[in-house]
Amino acid sequence: MIYKWNYEALTTQQKEQRDDLAKKLGISPVLCQLLIQRGISSSEDAYKFFHPNLKDLHDPFLLPDMDKAIKRIEKALGQKQRILIYGDYDVDGTTAVALVYKFLRKFTTNLDYYIPDRYDEGYGISEQGIDYAEETGVKLIIALDCGIKAIEKVAYAKSKGIDFIIGDHHMPDEILPDAVAVIDAKRTDSTYPYEHLSGCGVGFKLVQALAQNNKIDFSELTDLLDLVAVSVASDIVPITGENRVLTYFGLKQINSNPSLGLKGIIEICGLTYKGITVNDIIFKIGPRINASGRMMKGKEAVDLLLANTIEDAREKSANIDHYNDDRRELDKRITDEAIQFIDGTVDMSKKKSLVIYDETWHKGVIGIVASRLTEKYLRPAVVLTKSQGLITGSARSVMGFDVYKAIEACKDILENFGGHTYAAGLSLKEENLAEFQRRFEALSLEMIAPEMMRPQICIDAELSFKEITPKFISDLAGFAPFGPENLNPIFVTWDVQDYGTSKPVGKDNVHLKLEMTDKTTTIPVNGIAFRQSSNSEIVKSGRPFDICYTLEENTHNGKTNIQLYVKDIDTGQLSDSH
Template sequence: MVYNWKIREKADIENVVSLSSEINVNETLANMLVNRGINTFQKAKDYFRPDLDKLHDPYLMKDMDKAVDRLIHAIAAEEKILIYGDYDVDGTTSVALVYGYLSQFYQHLEFYIPDRYKEGYGISERGVRYAAEENFKLVISLDCGIKAIEKVKLAKELGVDFIICDHHTPGEELPPAVAILDPKRLDCNYPYKELSGCGVGFKLIQGYAMKTNKDASKVTAYLDLLAISIAADIVPITGENRILAFYGIERLNNNPRPGIKALMLKSNLVEKEIDISDIVFKIGPRINASGRLEHAKASVELLISKDLDDAMRRAEIVDTVNAARKNFDENITREALQMIEERDVVQQMKSTVLFKEDWHKGVIGIVASRCIEKYYRPTIILTESNNKATGSARSVYDFNIYEAISECSDLLEQFGGHKYAAGLTMSVANVAAFQEKFERVVSSRIQDVHLMPVLEVDDEILLDQINYKFYNILKQMAPFGPGNPEPIFYANQVYAEDVRILKEKHLRFNVVQNGQVTKPVCIAFGMADRTKYEDEIVYKMLKQKMRFDLAFEIRENTFRNNSSLQLYVKDIKFD
């Protein structure tokens, strides 16, 4: 796949020179920091030295006083409290955090996760009626509820109060809850708007602990769960999220709770320092798998487990489900790609819309993303559920798939989402008409630039600049993620030496730049048979010492107790 390199513009030179001098880093690093909004000594100090004391006062959040007072009243009156959360990673970690914290000193608690297939996303009527029938007087909803107006009205009629902890954008009308904690409320002045659902739950227990004079360390002990939610829910790792993720990852690496340690053992992560990518690609999918294929209750039970032996048994179950999820994912992806490749006309389209009645609903979003990796264009994967065609949509860089789906609303029964991801439901009889109309809409809106994946590159660098002093500063910029991406650099006019193929998939070579002494080792994953420019194999072009521009991340590799810096290749552009 050919990338469109989007190289960041140079920051204001006076600001760069000033920051470089103030914090004693070279101008390449200073330029990168200024481009990320780190343009003063104090901002750099806050960025490089995250501090839990810099977390915002939870009482700056609208309704926090009401939420805490209602929780205090429920505990004093020994009311039954139901902790209700969504079935994804953010929802299950939210439930584990709030339930786990309160259960240390309060017994009249249960948690509830809706069934993805029987109840769907968010607060369900079945969940509300369960709360009323079981005599729960208070429900704390996490990562959901901000648009559950009718469900909360029903709960109120049945004598059940709601505290809503959500981070999604509200509609014009708010549910009639006792308290609604959501920094995205228009009337909420909370300084940081990008908390995860678990983050909002954390602020609730932080506020409760402050008002009841409980030990703050018992609250921050749950930051490992919060770091997982931040990584898996792909919220920006900026501001308050950066502080929370930093200390949460520190806890993951030093003192994880039994359930997470069991997941780490199953993911072969115990012998390494865990980072955001480990959560996204190894821990998160295992937690998510239960909700995708069976019931997410299993993931919560694992996360709140207090004994490593018990946690290992539960992790084995979750891992088995995840293996099944991967099998579904791989098989359905293979079928989907085959459907595209069998018809030339489909390959030439500007969109992908595929339907097969027996595809597993729990993995079609993953399959849509996998298809984009091969055919980079807006993609919708549909399957049959409850006699309807239901699907997940994923988009490409800077193309609003939600708006494109909206243009086809006359063929749909239900849809929702945002710029890059959406869900939709329609009559099976409408699938062919939807495929045709969606392709027309996308073709009329999309530009060629949207159909080429974007690689955002920070700055040019000379190979001799790559050393441990430089790398150690880069390491302090972690945790990386949205809003704070791992730095990508490029080197101009280089060539390769000692080119080798590893495991029939990957390339290893030394990169050489005229006038530079350093010849770092490069690892190019999955590029052994990659083609560029009229089907020329990259391996052969490298062997011929053709000149190219190289985009890369700088990583440390340790082998047999020897450490060295390597370049992880993101892309190669030949002359």
């Protein structure tokens, strides 16, 4: 795959800010460049960035309708009314439900939780869920990570004497549901300082407000932060501002004293003796929690997260691990089928998007399949199947194309839709499928430039091997936790040469183990280039080449050292710019 390397040098003003920061902070100008790129140009802001503090969390009562929500919850607690916590079946929804339930069960036993069945009920608030609430005597439903568009369902609940509080983070429509409270930082009338909370993050702000209003010390909430960190990482929301603070302390909780449910998952992932990172959550912990809702029932994930004994947690984690194995097999089979269909029937030279449908595909994995197709074909992908008499599916997008807005532009032929800039869900009647395909492709043709369909690597800064010192690595660690809008920096080093010992490694020699020097040092630096053994000839030729990479810790035989994770190797495609 031929990548386009994007590297924007700092402006003169930014260079002055960088150098000023370097003097004040006593750290590498390269790291100060990374701060400038993240919008941090003062030593005060840099201090806050490097020293996350729970005191910097915003007042939860700044969220719209929070005061109304707390008043209604306190009424329910005071009158011993039955409360139902209702959430989506993905990681964000199940962690949100578990978090609010864990907090409220300290004050009432008249409490229940509900996760809709992906297959019988579909996404969001369902009449089935409301009927369950009525049957069990519920007077208040607290919906988390869903409900922002549930106008009819909230009215249905109201007709049965059931109140709703909605805590969501998805984009609202112009008209909001007639709930007691609609808490969403994305409301047009919201003045909340940070709009990128996860659904579980909104749940945390809800219990923070309840604690604050009842003079419960914040220390009573810190054991809930592990769930928030799992939701932020899994839902791919920006790890900036308030999310960065919540994730930083949530990771500390996960690594020191995780809840029993998470401990069960950590054990089954083989992460017990490892410092767990955002990547571990994204690739190991999150998929297992998700697998429950994808393959069976999302409620099982909440059951696990609320486990009261380690034996119960281990048993439930083992079940969820089996679901994850099944999910992987299904995901691979459907992805292979989709690729075979596209390669056999679609002229990709004339298409800027993919909308594919097969009524036999498993609803639980089509979002993953859409992600894989987007990655392979570098185009937004909508993967659809049939469920409950409707065509339903998931969409994923390429950088720069707002798939949510594209789907919203087709709302007159849709039954339902929701999501974010790069990931969304939708449902429609079968007779509208062809028109949706036509409109979505027309929007893609209009809005997607050719460079958006070429794989790109965004380089943060130039770095010489001489600058990679223990202090540099230690200071760089202060940028974590990494995630959207605070990504692990990608560095470029020009004119690198093989030390003479680089070689292909791994099964079938598909990877490339590198030992390199540059103009600034004769001491070799170690690197690994996964699936890039085809570059072996370039490396071994003796000619200089350029590399872009991230810096990672690698532990082998109990010894930890720094290794370059090489993203791409080039013989000088950017030679004019350095």
